[in-house]
Amino acid sequence: MPETLLEARGLRAGYAGVDIVKGIDLHVNEGEVVALLGANGAGKTTTMLTLAGELSPLGGEVLFQGHSKAGALHKRARNGLSFVTEERSIFSNLTTRQNLSVGRVDPDDAIAIFPELQALLGRRAGLLSGGEQQMLTLSRALSRAPKLLLADELSLGLAPKTVGRLLRAVRAAADRGVGALLIEQHVHRVLDIADRVYLLHHGRIQFEGTAAETRASLDDIQAAYLSSGSDTSAAEFAESDSAG
Numbered sequence: 001m002p003e004t005l006l007e008a009r010g011l012r013a014g015y016a017g018v019d020i021v022k023g024i025d026l027h028v029n030e031g032e033v034v035a036l037l038g039a040n041g042a043g044k045t046t047t048m049l050t051l052a053g054e055l056s057p058l059g060g061e062v063l064f065q066g067h068s069k070a071g072a073l074h075k076r077a078r079n080g081l082s083f084v085t086e087e088r089s090i091f092s093n094l095t096t097r098q099n100l101s102v103g104r105v106d107p108d109d110a111i112a113i114f115p116e117l118q119a120l121l122g123r124r125a126g127l128l129s130g131g132e133q134q135m136l137t138l139s140r141a142l143s144r145a146p147k148l149l150l151a152d153e154l155s156l157g158l159a160p161k162t163v164g165r166l167l168r169a170v171r172a173a174a175d176r177g178v179g180a181l182l183i184e185q186h187v188h189r190v191l192d193i194a195d196r197v198y199l200l201h202h203g204r205i206q207f208e209g210t211a212a213e214t215r216a217s218l219d220d221i222q223a224a225y226l227s228s229g230s231d232t233s234a235a236e237f238a239e240s241d242s243a244g
């Protein structure tokens with residue numbers, strides 16, 4: 001039986017005592033990639049921040065490796081939780097190598113994940129492209145051998161090819177046992193690498209299923225719940241087909 005790394009039970013979350021997330025149950029096991037989908041404003045980021053420990057739950061509980069009250073984010077990080085957000089957490093004035101070293105990451109480990117970082121080790125991180133910065137961020141997170149990766153829009157604003165690279169790196173980490181929960185606007189691309197899906201709608205889980213089940217109902221799901229993102233996803237699907 002795979003270990004359950006993260007579990008939310010009856011989780012309520014929001015701001016200033018107002019519920020945005022209205023009682024959800026979800027879990028992430030070791031070795032699986034789980035996608036958290038939903039339209040703009042559905043409550044995905046609020047859920048993620050609460051799971052990561054950056055927001056306190058308004059009700060219910062979050063268990064990390066079976067323990068609630070897992071403590072502040074830095075403590076959870078020591079215990080194997082890694083949280084990557086769309087804000088690329090790099091130090092612009094430091095080189096790529098220095099950014100890795102600050103994160104106590106051996107450059108060889110990062111290069112094993114994204115070989116293109118080799119040629120960028122001496123370059124100031126602020127001069128890297130958005131995609132290169134996110135490769136740096138993700139390689140740093142994955143090189144620390146987390147048990148659980150939480151990622152909120154890893155690929156925001158990046159070119160389709162880069163999105164594919166980042167997601168495949170997450171898949172490869174999951175194949176080595178890491179559990180991953182991803183918020184991702186690129187629905188078709190995330191379904192290519194995800195095992196399971198939760199669809200959030202107005203702060204509630206509207207649908208949950210395997211990636212295959214989600215794909216089979218995707219037209220209906222997009223029309224009903226993801227309409228704000230459906231145009232880009234359809235365009236991307238064509239791209240991802242042609243890109244192989």
Ligand SMILES: Nc1ncnc2c1ncn2[C@@H]1O[C@H](COP(=O)(O)OP(=O)(O)OP(=O)(O)O)[C@@H](O)[C@H]1O
Nearest residue numbers: 014015016020038039040041042043044045046047
């Ligand atoms: N700091 C905050 N204070 C009050 N309300 C907030 C705050 N952050 C977000 N909200 C509200 O919570 C609701 C859910 O936002 P959230 O960012 O969780 O949704 P989301 O599904 O991640 O959306 P998106 O895809 O647009 O990022 C929105 O109505 C938003 O305006």
